[in-house]
Amino acid sequence: MLAVLVAAMVLFYSFQSLFTRLYSANYEGPDAGQSTTIFSICYGVFIGLATLIVGGFQFAPSWQTVLFGVLNALMLALYNTSMIESGNRGPYSFLMICVMFGGLMIPLITGVAFLGEVITPIQWIAIALMLAAFVVMNARGLSLKGASKGYYLWCFLLFLSNGLYAVVMNLQTTFMNGAERTEMLSILFLTSALLAAVPKLIKGQGRELIEGFKMGKKAALHLLICCASATAAANLLMYILTQMEASILYTIDNGGVLVLSVIYSLILFKERPRWEQWIGIAMALISIVMLNLPV
Secondary structure (H helix, E strand, O other), X not given: OHHHHHHHHHHHHHHHHHHHHHHHHHOOOXXXXXXXXXXXXXXXXXXXXXXXXXXXXXXXXXXHHHHHHHHHHHHHHXXXXXXXXXXXXXXXXHHHHHXXXXXXXXXHHHHHHXXXXXXXXXXXXXXXXXXXXXXXXXXXXXXXXXXXHHXXXXXXXXXXXXXXXHHHHHHHXXXXXXXXXXXXXXXXXXXXXXXXXXXXXXXXXXXXXXXXOOXXXXXXXXXXXXXXXXXXXXXXXXXXXXOOOHHHHHHHHHHHHHHHHHHHHHHHOOOOOOHHHHHHHHHHHHHHHHHOOOO
């Protein structure tokens, strides 16, 4: 049953990535620069409110959950900003490696060093294989020629924010023994929506912000599917974190989403497959199988 839930979580997160891409490609607002802010606001409000509804409007957070929720909202804001800024300054392939390595290495180090997680030798090998798969799949675009100095700082912040986001989710689950999942997700995502909207309002850009919601029917549909998928994925993640080691879960999640994203690109966007991608996919799948071997 747990394996089915993990597979469903990976599938929903891959849908989130896919429909985020489709939203961006179909956004028809008067100012394309508003698309990221509009996405962040809708994304945060939808997941926060949907989680409250599914949880029966249960909302009695402890101060620890409030702290973790706000902290992770800041990590999410830093991640989104770093993704945009690094993407504008250098190659996409290297920043994606930073994203994946951060999402694996920081939770792994934290879990083993401070939370008592136990990783078997086979699992260590599988994790190393997954990290190698990320590099192989992005090998062709690894040239850093032309990247600005600020690119490396934003890539580091991307690495850090993605990793710490995973760590904070795990810490809340560990300290609260799996309780207050509804409160954690609601605080996290509603706060992230506020963090996206408030700077625009402070700058007196309220009218431009409202205009940005005129995104077109296709973009709105893709955004809706993305938000629904993300809601399901986030709630599954919070539950599964109570059932298995976070470092193993995040390895499977990141690897599975990457593999599915490549497959979507090949099938839906007719991108020509490269030999590095096939090798990377094979390495990632072998790693996932190894991580699921009986201990």
